[in-house]
Each structure stands twice: as structure tokens, then as C-alpha cells.
Amino acid sequence: MKLVIDESRCKGCNLCVLVCPYTIFQEGTKPNRRGIVVPVLDRPERCTNCRLQALYGRTLCGVCQMICPDQAIHWKEEEPYEAHRVEVEY
Amino acid sequence: MTSARDWLRTDRLPHIYCTGCGNGTVINCTLAAISGMGWERDETVFVSGIGCSSRAPGYIQTDSLHTTHGRALAFATGVKLAKPDLNVVVFTGDGDLAAIGGNHFIHACRRNVDMTVVCMNNQIYGMTGGQGSPTTPMGAQSTTTPYGSAEAAFDLAELAVAAGANYVARWTAYHVKELTKAIATGLQTPGLSFIEVMTQCPTNYGRRNKQRRVSDMIEHMRTHALLIEKKRRLESEGTPIPEGMFTVGELVRRARPAMGVRR
Numbered sequence: 001m002k003l004v005i006d007e008s009r010c011k012g013c014n015l016c017v018l019v020c021p022y023t024i025f026q027e028g029t030k031p032n033r034r035g036i037v038v039p040v041l042d043r044p045e046r047c048t049n050c051r052l053q054a055l056y057g058r059t060l061c062g063v064c065q066m067i068c069p070d071q072a073i074h075w076k077e078e079e080p081y082e083a084h085r086v087e088v089e090y
Numbered sequence: 091m092t093s094a095r096d097w098l099r100t101d102r103l104p105h106i107y108c109t110g111c112g113n114g115t116v117i118n119c120t121l122a123a124i125s126g127m128g129w130e131r132d133e134t135v136f137v138s139g140i141g142c143s144s145r146a147p148g149y150i151q152t153d154s155l156h157t158t159h160g161r162a163l164a165f166a167t168g169v170k171l172a173k174p175d176l177n178v179v180v181f182t183g184d185g186d187l188a189a190i191g192g193n194h195f196i197h198a199c200r201r202n203v204d205m206t207v208v209c210m211n212n213q214i215y216g217m218t219g220g221q222g223s224p225t226t227p228m229g230a231q232s233t234t235t236p237y238g239s240a241e242a243a244f245d246l247a248e249l250a251v252a253a254g255a256n257y258v259a260r261w262t263a264y265h266v267k268e269l270t271k272a273i274a275t276g277l278q279t280p281g282l283s284f285i286e287v288m289t290q291c292p293t294n295y296g297r298r299n300k301q302r303r304v305s306d307m308i309e310h311m312r313t314h315a316l317l318i319e320k321k322r323r324l325e326s327e328g329t330p331i332p333e334g335m336f337t338v339g340e341l342v343r344r345a346r347p348a349m350g351v352r353r
Contacts, residue, residue, distance in 0.1 A: 012109060014305070067263075
């Protein structure tokens, strides 16, 4: 699973920055096309819910998703990892 | 089992609430609790009055009633008594419930009609431009109280306890997990369940009360929330309770005879 902020819904209130126990959400710096400073994700793979949601079969922490007043935070299924053929040049 | 996302009307999003408004959080928590109940969309009705909070049913994919100011509970009583099989959830605000609909509120509690009332208390009339409401705390600034409110605020949860609601709880928009649990308990309880949620209104309340940023309002709610168990303990010990605190937690759970329940 992958943590995603929906930029078309986010209004930049930074409530997620306040509540995330891993400080994955960081205040953004650049305004987007709509003039809203959307928070940026700092190493989102640390999120427990991303890693263990499928294993436990339930949402583990999910406080950012619950507190987000604009329903902008959700988890997305990632495409399964595909092995790539790597040519090693000597 | 549906997820909370399935209940949202995604074509209406993003909603009209201001940046950092707590009403969206309350919608999330309510939908999470409802999706845990396993209800069908056709069997659930959302009723609301007038105000910021009462726009919430417009973002939920069920049948809803957007009624006149303060009369949400009167309409909801009618819905429940005409069709007792429907699950009725009422979204209302503090101006809607405490000011103009005060009488409907106490009588709905007295009749103990089987429904869940979620009151988003932002302590001000947010939509009309920040007028003082009955829940504006003493000393707080608003457009109609420029020298600070001189009146004591209404304690809605205690009012519901006194009027006879079956389940009464109060949480804030910061305590999302506890709030979801409280709403879920309220949905399961027969009779009127009243859940008061203190929400932040940075645009109209915070801006005039030195809490301009959303984080300031959240911090204020976090530090000024006092658990009901702790309050009772402090009272029994005789320790004075600090100024400006409000109680959170489950105030009452009882089984008075309810109206509108199929036997």
C-alpha cells in the first residue's frame, strides 16, 4: 500500500502534520496550481498502515485519514514489484 | 461491509468548508462508525438544519433532509415515527440545536426518540459571519460581543443528560478514535444518543480569539479537554478544577424507555 494525498481535495490546513506519530507529513513550501501549499511526504514507506494493513486486515493507525477534514488522504494499492532484467556491463 | 469512502458523494467534493474546519473530520468519524454498523444506504436517513455543520448530509450518498433552521430534530422525529425501520442520524450545529432549536432538543431528549444526534459545536455562528451563539464561552470575542461575551455558555451535553437522553458523550474533533467509538455506541443504543463534538472554527472563532492557526485551536482543545472520570475524581478529592476546562467522555449511558423502537 502507498500513502497518497489527493491534491485536488487538499486545502493545506496541515492537520496531518500535527497528528502523524512518524512525522511523515511535512509542511510544504511550494504552492500548487490552485495556490494551495500541500504537505509533502517524508519517506512514506515508514507508515505502519502502508506495510501492515494487508497483513492485519484492518486499518492500523489511520489518524491522518480520519482527521483530514477534506478527505484527501488515502492508501492506494501499489503495482506488484516486477523483476527487471539488468544488464551488467563489465 | 462497506468502507467509509463508499458513503461519500465524491462528485460533490471538495466541500465548501474553510481550510482546517473540523466539520469534515466529524463527517469522517460518523461515516467510519456507520460503515461499521453494516447498515444499507437505503435504510439510513441523514437530517440536518441550517448552518455549516448542516451541509454535511449533502456530501453523503444517502437520502437526506435539509430542513429549516433549528427544526432538524422535529423533522427527524417525524421520519422515525412514520418509518421506524429507518436509521436516523441528525447532523446539527450549536446555533441550530441550542439557540433556535433548543425546545425541540429538550423535548426530543424527553421523548427519547430512537436516533443519533451529532452536534458540531464550533462555539460561534460560523456561516453568517461570526455572531456569538449560546455556546460562545464567557469572555470570547465575536462580531456581536466585541468586548467579550458577558454570558455563561450552554453546556449541551449536561442539558441532554438532564432532559433524559439515553446516551450522551462529548469529544473534540482532535480525539478522532474516541469520537468514532462514541458515535458507534450511540448508533447501537436504542433511544436518543447525543454526541457533542467540539470543532475548531479558525475562520470565525479562532481569528477573533488569538487562535488564528488551526494548530492553535487544536492545541487549545487538546489541553483544555478534561476527562469526565478525572473531573469526578478531582471533585471527590476536593481539588479545584482549572479554569476554562470542558469535560469530555461518556457522560451517561442508561436504558430509559425509548420511542420509535419496533417491539
